[in-house]
Amino acid sequence: MSHTSYIKRPNRPLQFYAALFLIVLYVPVLFLPLFSFNDSVYVRFPLKGFTFQWYVELMDREPVWAALRNSIQVGIATSVFATGLGMFAAKAITRYRIPGKGPLVGFIMLPLVVPGIIFGVALLVLLSRMGISLSLYTVTIGHVIVCLPFAIATMIPRFEGFDPAIEEASADLGENAWWTFWRVTFPMVFPGVLASLLLTFTVSFDEFIMAFFLTGTDPTLPMYIWAQLRFPKEFPSILALASIILVVSFVLVFLGQWINRDAHAAASKK
Amino acid sequence: MTQNDAFISIRNVNKFFGKFQAIADVSIDIQHGEFFSLLGSSGCGKTTLLRMLAGFESPTSGEIYIDGQPMSDVPPHHRPVNMVFQSYAIFPHLNVRDNIAYGLRKQKLARAKRYEMVDEMLELIKLPDYGDRKANELSGGQRQRIALARSLILRPKVLLLDEPLGALDKQLREQMQLELRALQKTVGITFVFVTHDQEEALTLSDRIAVMAQGRDLQVDTPTRLYENPVNRDVASFIGTMNFFDGTVSAINDGIAKVDAVGLGEVRAGNVPSGLRPGQSVCLAVRPEKLTVSENAPEAGSNARGLLENAAYLGERSHYYVRVDGVSQPVAVSAQNRQRADGKAEDKRPVWLSWDENAFVVLEDG
Amino acid sequence: MTGQITPAPDHATALPRTGRIGMLLQRSEAARGYSLLTPTLLIMTIGILVPFGILVTMSFWTQAGFGFDTALTTANYEKAAERPIYGALLTRSLKMSAMATIATVLLSYPMAYFVAFHVHRNKMMWIVLITLPFWTSYLLRVFAWKVVLGYEGVINSFLMTLGLIEAPLEFLLYSQSAVVITLAHAWAAFAILPMYVSLEKIDRSLLEAATDLGDGPMARFLRITLPLSMPGVISASLLIFIPTTGDYITPALLGGPDGAMIGNLIQKQFGAINDWPMGAALSIILMLSIGAIALGFMAATNFVRKRIS
Numbered sequence: 001m002s003h004t005s006y007i008k009r010p011n012r013p014l015q016f017y018a019a020l021f022l023i024v025l026y027v028p029v030l031f032l033p034l035f036s037f038n039d040s041v042y043v044r045f046p047l048k049g050f051t052f053q054w055y056v057e058l059m060d061r062e063p064v065w066a067a068l069r070n071s072i073q074v075g076i077a078t079s080v081f082a083t084g085l086g087m088f089a090a091k092a093i094t095r096y097r098i099p100g101k102g103p104l105v106g107f108i109m110l111p112l113v114v115p116g117i118i119f120g121v122a123l124l125v126l127l128s129r130m131g132i133s134l135s136l137y138t139v140t141i142g143h144v145i146v147c148l149p150f151a152i153a154t155m156i157p158r159f160e161g162f163d164p165a166i167e168e169a170s171a172d173l174g175e176n177a178w179w180t181f182w183r184v185t186f187p188m189v190f191p192g193v194l195a196s197l198l199l200t201f202t203v204s205f206d207e208f209i210m211a212f213f214l215t216g217t218d219p220t221l222p223m224y225i226w227a228q229l230r231f232p233k234e235f236p237s238i239l240a241l242a243s244i245i246l247v248v249s250f251v252l253v254f255l256g257q258w259i260n261r262d263a264h265a266a267a268s269k270k
Numbered sequence: 271m272t273q274n275d276a277f278i279s280i281r282n283v284n285k286f287f288g289k290f291q292a293i294a295d296v297s298i299d300i301q302h303g304e305f306f307s308l309l310g311s312s313g314c315g316k317t318t319l320l321r322m323l324a325g326f327e328s329p330t331s332g333e334i335y336i337d338g339q340p341m342s343d344v345p346p347h348h349r350p351v352n353m354v355f356q357s358y359a360i361f362p363h364l365n366v367r368d369n370i371a372y373g374l375r376k377q378k379l380a381r382a383k384r385y386e387m388v389d390e391m392l393e394l395i396k397l398p399d400y401g402d403r404k405a406n407e408l409s410g411g412q413r414q415r416i417a418l419a420r421s422l423i424l425r426p427k428v429l430l431l432d433e434p435l436g437a438l439d440k441q442l443r444e445q446m447q448l449e450l451r452a453l454q455k456t457v458g459i460t461f462v463f464v465t466h467d468q469e470e471a472l473t474l475s476d477r478i479a480v481m482a483q484g485r486d487l488q489v490d491t492p493t494r495l496y497e498n499p500v501n502r503d504v505a506s507f508i509g510t511m512n513f514f515d516g517t518v519s520a521i522n523d524g525i526a527k528v529d530a531v532g533l534g535e536v537r538a539g540n541v542p543s544g545l546r547p548g549q550s551v552c553l554a555v556r557p558e559k560l561t562v563s564e565n566a567p568e569a570g571s572n573a574r575g576l577l578e579n580a581a582y583l584g585e586r587s588h589y590y591v592r593v594d595g596v597s598q599p600v601a602v603s604a605q606n607r608q609r610a611d612g613k614a615e616d617k618r619p620v621w622l623s624w625d626e627n628a629f630v631v632l633e634d635g
Numbered sequence: 636m637t638g639q640i641t642p643a644p645d646h647a648t649a650l651p652r653t654g655r656i657g658m659l660l661q662r663s664e665a666a667r668g669y670s671l672l673t674p675t676l677l678i679m680t681i682g683i684l685v686p687f688g689i690l691v692t693m694s695f696w697t698q699a700g701f702g703f704d705t706a707l708t709t710a711n712y713e714k715a716a717e718r719p720i721y722g723a724l725l726t727r728s729l730k731m732s733a734m735a736t737i738a739t740v741l742l743s744y745p746m747a748y749f750v751a752f753h754v755h756r757n758k759m760m761w762i763v764l765i766t767l768p769f770w771t772s773y774l775l776r777v778f779a780w781k782v783v784l785g786y787e788g789v790i791n792s793f794l795m796t797l798g799l800i801e802a803p804l805e806f807l808l809y810s811q812s813a814v815v816i817t818l819a820h821a822w823a824a825f826a827i828l829p830m831y832v833s834l835e836k837i838d839r840s841l842l843e844a845a846t847d848l849g850d851g852p853m854a855r856f857l858r859i860t861l862p863l864s865m866p867g868v869i870s871a872s873l874l875i876f877i878p879t880t881g882d883y884i885t886p887a888l889l890g891g892p893d894g895a896m897i898g899n900l901i902q903k904q905f906g907a908i909n910d911w912p913m914g915a916a917l918s919i920i921l922m923l924s925i926g927a928i929a930l931g932f933m934a935a936t937n938f939v940r941k942r943i944s
Contacts, residue, residue, distance in 0.1 A: 010753065011749075011753060014745060014749050015753070017745050017746070017749070018746055018749040018750075018753075021743075021746045022764065022765070024820075025765070025823060026768070028776070028783050029775070029776060029779045031779055031782050031789055032775065032779050032782065035782065043785070044787040044788065044789075045793045046792075046796050085674050085675045085678060088672070088674065089671065089672055089674075089675040092667075092668040092669070092671035096664050096665065096667055096668030097664055097665065097668070098664075098668040098672070099665060107676075107679060107683075108675060108676070108679055111683070112874075113874060114878070114881075114922075115878050115879075115880065115898065115921070115925075116878070116883075117881050117882075117883050117898045117901055117902065117918070118690075118881060119683065119686070121905055121915070121918055122686035122689070122690040122918070125686060125693055126689050142682075144678060145683065148675060148678065148679070152675075162362075163357050165356070165357050165359035166359045168324075168326055168346070168353075168355070168359065169359035169361070169420075170361075170372070171325075171326075171345070171346040172324055172325075172347070172349075172352055172353045172421075173347075173352065173372050173420065173424065174347050174348075174373045174376055175347055176347050179375070180347075183372075184361060188363060203770065205772075206770075206771060206772035208772075208884060209883055209884065212883075212902075213905070225774065225775075225778075226774065229778070229888070239782075242775045242778060242779075245772060245775060246771055246775055249771035253770040253771060254767060257763040257767070258763065261759045
């Protein structure tokens with residue numbers, strides 16, 4: 001019935017626009033893998049020939065591997081911290097009547113909006129005044145702050161999506177808060193937790209601006225790429241590296257969103 | 271300790287949500303093994319009171335005792351009560367067996383023993399062989415039974431039920447009412463039952479507390495609530511009631527003679543102790559205790575009126591009779607003993623008559 | 636809350652009591668909520684509030700060689716007001732973000748509308764597909780635009796291969812338009828979400844009622860759909876405008892001298908120029924101007940909405 005209703009008649013120009021929109025959204029990014037297989041140091045048309053040369057070269061570079069290890073370490077630490085903290089925050093925000101909740105949530109969500117450069121320099125100033133030298137730990141702190149709002153926003157729909165009476169039932173049947181959490185709440189929100197881990201890992205893995213201000217001597221992968229951008233002859237191998245990162249990021253994010261899709265659906269129905 | 275030997279004792283409990291007073295100075299005693307209902311329309315505080323018994327809300331002031339123990343500082347998971355939630359709150363990630371066995375974890379039983387207990391419960395709720403079903407494969411009635419079983423397996427002192435039949439269709443609801451009552455007799459546990467459905471409360475309960483705006487208006491047996499309501503609110507919440515103003519002329523042996531507007535002299539029972547001749551009172555009478563006739567009755571009390579409206583309901587008819595001096599038409603309910611001829615709706619002068627004990631006096635005028 | 640794991644004693648004998656903190660938590664819902672929020676608030680305080688306080692303080696210091704002169708002075712702010720370069724860069728940043736914001740919202744709205752009203756199956760798939768790029772590396776997406784717009788990049792080399800142009804078009808890269816295009820493209824995925832949500836919320840029977848009362852598709856859109864989706868448009872605008880104003884990567888990679896923004900200048904103070912107090916002052920000025928514009932924008936839309944309804 002809904003398919004034939006007057007309001008929802010298909011609109012051809014709009015469909016065309018939507019298709020075009022998606023193409024324009026993805027095409028610029030697709031040039032990276034395209035040229036990464038091009039047998040030329042120059043990134044330009046016409047394409048010369050197909051090669052894996054740039055990928056092979058990449059494998060031999062120790063700094064790339066070091067940067068990758070750094071990024072993975074930071075990413076895992078960040079995602080675990082942000083998701084762990086975010087899980088409790090999301091529960092507090094959805095489950096309890098707390099005075100001043102609105103402003104508090106606004107404060108927590110600030111990093112979603114405020115330019116990263118501000119947080120970057122502010123943290124840099126704090127750390128230098130405290131005499132803490134820059135390292136992967138300082139990058140991780142910056143990333144946790146950037147990722148916490150994402151983690152919370154990812155998990156809130158999960159908590160909203162299930163009946164609070166289910167947790168009350170567990171308490172009523174004799175379980176304290178700790179056991180209720182592990183026997184009921186955690187299994188129920190688990191897809192959200194998984195999604196949050198994947199998404200925050202990706203955000204951290206790809207994050208540049210905080211790392212830019214807070215990295216010490218060990219660069220993360222985006223920092224390594226940034227440093228290489230100065231050298232035009234490095235372009236092709238950067239393209240290869242960028243392509244790998246993009247594919248991995250897309251897969252992780254897609255998985256995360258897909259695991260959590262019913263939570264989104266439930267939230268948008270409200 | 272409590273001031274009396276009631277099993278559950280709710281003492282002067284108040285509950286505020288911000289400035290809103292959800293419960294206003296409620297004191298109720300519930301006896302051991304009773305099927306007790308909290309009846310009222312939505313927002314009257316009945317669910318808040320139930321949740322305070324379960325421990326999900328705490329009283330702003332006052333105290334609740336269960337089996338002699340004050341409950342204020344006892345969290346839900348340590349209270350000797352279990353609850354059947356309105357939504358049933360079946361754990362969606364567990365199957366039926368694990369749902370029912372949920373509360374047994376602390377008892378550290380062997381798996382076989384645990385499953386044996388679950389099977390017993392499944393037998394009791396007439397759902398054997400359902401142990402491996404997933405929660406989302408169950409109908410509303412089945413969920414309701416599983417919620418019951420999940421609570422009863424813990425042998426609580428009190429079972430709290432929050433409108434457990436509200437989500438079921440009428441036929442299933444009536445069947446479950448009978449089963450619930452039978453179950454309560456079998457297990458002998460005190461049931462506290464929240465409902466907005468007066469018929470359900472009357473069918474199931476030993477006693478009922480009628481609530482409105484956070485107060486307990488009357489706590490009584492179903493019969494007394496229906497036949498002897500204390501005030502207008504209770505009288506009009508349960509069933510239909512006709513009200514008349516009047517002045518007491520004499521009181522004899524617990525029967526008041528009242529000069530009622532539009533009816534003349536009426537005898538009424540349920541006389542409050544403080545009532546004196548000369549006071550003005552409110553009288554009430556149920557529609558089925560009145561009779562409509564076209565000819566003047568030979569004996570008994572009666573009054574004249576004008577039949578204004580009638581509704582034919584198959585087994586019964588409702589008549590609305592205009593009586594001089596009474597603002598609302600008087601409702602009369604009559605069994606249709608003879609086959610109707612369709613003329614009942616016609617407007618015409620009629621007589622109202624009633625038995626000696628039909629009227630009651632309400633406490634508040 | 637006390638970690639009572641021992642088997643529950645028979646209820647009749649003794650009811651286990653919780654400690655004093657447990658009692659507070661049992662009685663007060665707010666206390667329980669706060670206790671769950673505390674770790675997050677702590678991190679946010681250490682990571683945002685405290686650094687921000689120090690940043691404000693530092694903006695009143697001055698650089699003295701490799702150290703700071705911690706005597707409080709408004710010298711940095713005076714300098715920022717006097718030297719035209721600071722004001723010009725700030726205005727330019729705000730202008731460029733405003734353009735990127737307008738472009739993004741205008742281009743994304745039809746897409747949000749399409750998904751909300753014309754996608755019936757696999758709606759989530761569409762949303763995931765649209766927002767996917769937003770989650771992936773911002774640096775690499777900007778880098779991709781450099782590849783596209785570069786002097787010998789995709790567009791120039793493509794047009795030259797076709798013989799449409801003789802020499803590369805220079806204005807493509809290192810210009811304000813390159814920055815605006817890239818910003819708009821990069822934030823489109825983010826802009827769609829709030830607009831989609833507010834469009835999705837519109838009760839379909841309202842549209843049927845408007846039609847029933849004689850509105851055609853266009854009138855219906857202007858009188859019902861658009862006003863009801865305004866909250867989404869407003870939050871989308873703010874969600875793009877605020878972060879893009881302080882963007883660093885895009886102008887650094889694509890802007891050149893003409894397309895530089897305030898973010899680049901702030902970075903320079905902490906890098907090459909090594910005048911941290913000035914950088915702090917510029918950050919504060921940026922925050923204040925964004926805040927003022929956001930508040931003004933919200934006040935204006937509020938005013939307009941009240942006038943309309």
